[in-house]
Amino acid sequence: MKIEDIELLEKLDKTYFWHPFTQMKLYEEEGGIIFEKGEGIYLYDVYGNKYIDAISSLWCNIHGHNHPRLNKALIDQLQKVAHTTTLGNSNIPAILLAKKLVDITPSCLQRIFYSEDGAEAMEIAIKLSYHYFKNLGEERPYFISFEGAYHGDTLGSVSVGSVSLFHDTYKPLLFKTYKLPSPYFFTKSHKQEELLDMLEKLLKDIKDKTSAIVMESGMQAASGFLTYPKGFMKNVYEIAKHYGILFIADEVATGFGRTGTMFYIEQESICPDLMAIGKGLSGGYLPLAATITTKEIYDAFLDKYEEFKHFFHGHTYTGNNLACAVALDNINIFEDEKILEHLRPKIEYLHNRLKAFNELNNVKEIRKLGFMVAIELAKDKKIPYEPKERIGFKVSNIAKRHGIFTRPLGNNIILVLPLSISKEEIDIVLDVIFKSIKTIGEGI
Numbered sequence: 492m493k494i495e496d497i498e499l500l501e502k503l504d505k506t507y508f509w510h511p512f513t514q515m516k517l518y519e520e521e522g523g524i525i526f527e528k529g530e531g532i533y534l535y536d537v538y539g540n541k542y543i544d545a546i547s548s549l550w551c552n553i554h555g556h557n558h559p560r561l562n563k564a565l566i567d568q569l570q571k572v573a574h575t576t577t578l579g580n581s582n583i584p585a586i587l588l589a590k591k592l593v594d595i596t597p598s599c600l601q602r603i604f605y606s607e608d609g610a611e612a613m614e615i616a617i618k619l620s621y622h623y624f625k626n627l628g629e630e631r632p633y634f635i636s637f638e639g640a641y642h643g644d645t646l647g648s649v650s651v652g653s654v655s656l657f658h659d660t661y662k663p664l665l666f667k668t669y670k671l672p673s674p675y676f677f678t679k680s681h682k683q684e685e686l687l688d689m690l691e692k693l694l695k696d697i698k699d700k701t702s703a704i705v706m707e708s709g710m711q712a713a714s715g716f717l718t719y720p721k722g723f724m725k726n727v728y729e730i731a732k733h734y735g736i737l738f739i740a741d742e743v744a745t746g747f748g749r750t751g752t753m754f755y756i757e758q759e760s761i762c763p764d765l766m767a768i769g770k771g772l773s774g775g776y777l778p779l780a781a782t783i784t785t786k787e788i789y790d791a792f793l794d795k796y797e798e799f800k801h802f803f804h805g806h807t808y809t810g811n812n813l814a815c816a817v818a819l820d821n822i823n824i825f826e827d828e829k830i831l832e833h834l835r836p837k838i839e840y841l842h843n844r845l846k847a848f849n850e851l852n853n854v855k856e857i858r859k860l861g862f863m864v865a866i867e868l869a870k871d872k873k874i875p876y877e878p879k880e881r882i883g884f885k886v887s888n889i890a891k892r893h894g895i896f897t898r899p900l901g902n903n904i905i906l907v908l909p910l911s912i913s914k915e916e917i918d919i920v921l922d923v924i925f926k927s928i929k930t931i932g933e934g935i
C-alpha cells in the first residue's frame with residue numbers, strides 16, 4: 492500500500508472506529524496494527540510486516556488464515572446464497588452442521604441452537620435452562636457460578652460472570668446469581684472438597700429455586716487461564732446431577748481442539764445438559780456460535796402452538812448459511828487431516844519448551860491446558876506489576892516488533908497458537924516471547 496493511503500487509514504481508524512475492550516485515549520495516541528491479509532499462521536499488516544498469529548485472532552483461528560479449503564467452502568456457498576432466515580425455515584449448511592455437531596459431541600447432546608457469538612450462546616443456555624423449568628411448571632430464577640468466570644459481555648452472561656474489572660460497573664443491571672469462590676484461588680489454600688461442600692450447602696438451601704450451575708470448561712480463561720484442580724469440574728457436574736440441577740458447560744474458549752481433545756468435557760467424561768460453543772466453530776472465519784442441549788430439554792418446549800411454550804429467541808442471522816458452510820468444512824478438516832492426532836506431539840513439545848521460562852526472574856507461574864498457555868509475570872516472581880505498568884502490553888509490543896502477535900490478559904502473556912503451527916514455528920514464537928519477557932525483566 493502507498494504510505495499516503497496507510498496514513499489516511501490510520502487517521503480514519505483513530506477518528507471513527509471505537510474498538511472493543513480498548514482504552515481509546517491510548518489508542519488515539521498509539522494506534523494498533525491494521526491487518527491487511529493472512530496466510531496460514533501468518534498475518535500481514537498494511538506496511539507488509541509479517542507476524543505469527545500467536546493468539547489465533549482472539550482464540551478462534553484453527554487451521555490458519557486464508558485456508559484454501561475453507562475459502563472454497565465459503566465461495567461455493569456464496570455462489571448459491573449468503574443468507575436466508577432460519578425462523579421457521581431452514582438452509583442446507585445449517586442442517587448438515589447441526590447433524591455434524593451432534594455426531595462430534597457427547598451422545599446426550601442432541602439439539603443445536605445457533606447464534607453468532609460466545610456470549611449469546613451462553614445467554615441462550617441461561618434462558619433455555621430457566622425456560623425449561625418454567626415449561627415443567629417450576630419457577631427457578633437462580634443460577635450458581637464462580638468468581639473469576641467470564642461467559643461473555645451481554646447482560647445475561649455478565650450476570651453469571653464475575654470478573655470485577657469488566658463487570659462491576661454493570662452490577663445494578665444484573666440478575667441475581669450465587670457465586671462460589673474461584674476454584675483456582677480457593678484450592679491454593681484449601682482442599683477442593685471444601686469448595687464442593689460449600690456448593691452442596693448452598694444447594695441444600697436453594698436447589699428448588701436453582702436452574703443451573705454454570706461453569707467454564709477446564710479453566711477460567713479470560714481471568715488468565717486459571718486452571719481447575721483435577722476432577723473438580725466432574726465433581727461439580729455430579730453434584731448438579733445429584734440435586735436435579737442443570738449443568739451448563741461453557742466450551743467457547745476451549746472447544747475445537749484447544750485443550751488436546753475436541754472438547755474439554757471429554758477429558759472429564761462429562762455430558763452436560765447444555766454446552767456453549769463459539770470461537771473455533773467456524774475455524775476463525777465468521778461469527779458463529781451454538782448452544783447444544785439434550786433431548787429432554789428440547790422435548791420440554793414441544794406443545795401445541797397456542798400453548799406458546801416455544802423458545803422465543805433468535806436473531807436475523809441465526810444459522811447463517813455462509814458461517815455454517817465454513818464451520819462444516821472446519822470440522823471436516825479435523826477429521827480428514829487427523830488434526831488432533833498431529834496436535835498431541837506438538838502439545839508435548841510446547842509444554843516441554845515452556846519449562847525454560849521458569850528461569851526468568853519475572854515469570855511467576857505458567858498455566859497450560861493443551862495448546863492454551865498463560866505466562867504470569869510478577870516482579871521477582873511474587874510482586875504483581877501495577878496496572879499502570881501495562882507489563883503485558885509492554886512484552887507484547889516487543890514481541891510484535893519481532894514478528895509475534897499476541898494480546899495479554901493483565902499481567903499474563905497469552906499463547907493460543909493455531910493448531911496448524913509446526914514445531915519449528917513454535918520455537919520461533921517461544922524464542923521471541925522468552926526474549927521479550929527477559930528484556931522487560933532486565934528493565935530494558
Ligand SMILES: Cc1ncc(COP(=O)(O)O)c(C=O)c1O
Pocket residue numbers: 608609610611613641642643644707712713741742743744745769770
Ligand atoms: C469461556 C468464554 N465464554 C464466552 C466468551 C464470549 O465469547 P464471545 O467473545 O464470542 O462473545 C468467551 C470469550 O472470550 C470465553 O472465553
